[in-house]
Amino acid sequence: MTKQEALRLLKIIIQKDKSLPLRDQATQLVFGVGAPSAKIFFLGEAPGFYEDQKGEPFVGAAGKLLNQNLERIGIKRKDVFISNIVLFRPPANRDPEEKEIKSFEKYIDKMIAVVSPKIIVTLGRFSMAKFLKNVKISSVHGKIYKLQLKNKDIIVLPMFHPAAALRNPQFMDSFQKDFLKLKEYVKA
Numbered sequence: 001m002t003k004q005e006a007l008r009l010l011k012i013i014i015q016k017d018k019s020l021p022l023r024d025q026a027t028q029l030v031f032g033v034g035a036p037s038a039k040i041f042f043l044g045e046a047p048g049f050y051e052d053q054k055g056e057p058f059v060g061a062a063g064k065l066l067n068q069n070l071e072r073i074g075i076k077r078k079d080v081f082i083s084n085i086v087l088f089r090p091p092a093n094r095d096p097e098e099k100e101i102k103s104f105e106k107y108i109d110k111m112i113a114v115v116s117p118k119i120i121v122t123l124g125r126f127s128m129a130k131f132l133k134n135v136k137i138s139s140v141h142g143k144i145y146k147l148q149l150k151n152k153d154i155i156v157l158p159m160f161h162p163a164a165a166l167r168n169p170q171f172m173d174s175f176q177k178d179f180l181k182l183k184e185y186v187k188a
């Protein structure tokens with residue numbers, strides 16, 4: 001089975017899983033998007049209003065900022081993979097709850113295993129916490145971490161969430177600098 005087929009199958013399995021939380025209030029499942037063999041995997045938090053409408057992650061204002069920064073470092077959106085740790089929109093864009101994140105975890109892990117990226121860029125503290133426990137995003141953003149996920153070596157680069165960058169000029173500065181870190185990593 002190709003990676004594309006494996007992802008298509010995974011999407012169908014998630015769509016059929018009636019036990020998943022948030023499904024009833026959401027318009028549709030927001031699966032991942034991008035290259036099935038991407039070297040870079042961006043992992044955000046949860047779909048917002050526009051993502052819920054379109055069925056694609058990061059298509060609103062935060063997505064625009066993500067796209068601009070990808071372009072700035074010479075990477076095309078279609079060449080990376082983008083998803084979230086929660087795949088249905090939480091009501092009124094509230095933060096995802098721990099038990100909701102847990103419910104999606106096996107599917108997110110499978111998605112990562114299929115794509116098998118070289119580096120996972122976490123966007124925001126919720127996806128960061130999947131890999132880095134008991135740390136503050138303000139101290140760890142922009143640093144490269146060599147970790148293990150399901151006994152597989154993985155590189156994680158935590159970044160601020162683009163929505164946080166849009167709200168706070170200091171975070172915006174860090175967000176843009178952290179993209180240069182990603183560029184350095186990709187070049188090396």
Ligand code: URA
Nearest residue numbers: 044045046047057058
């Ligand atoms: N914020 C996220 O974390 N994910 C999206 O897909 C959109 C906004």
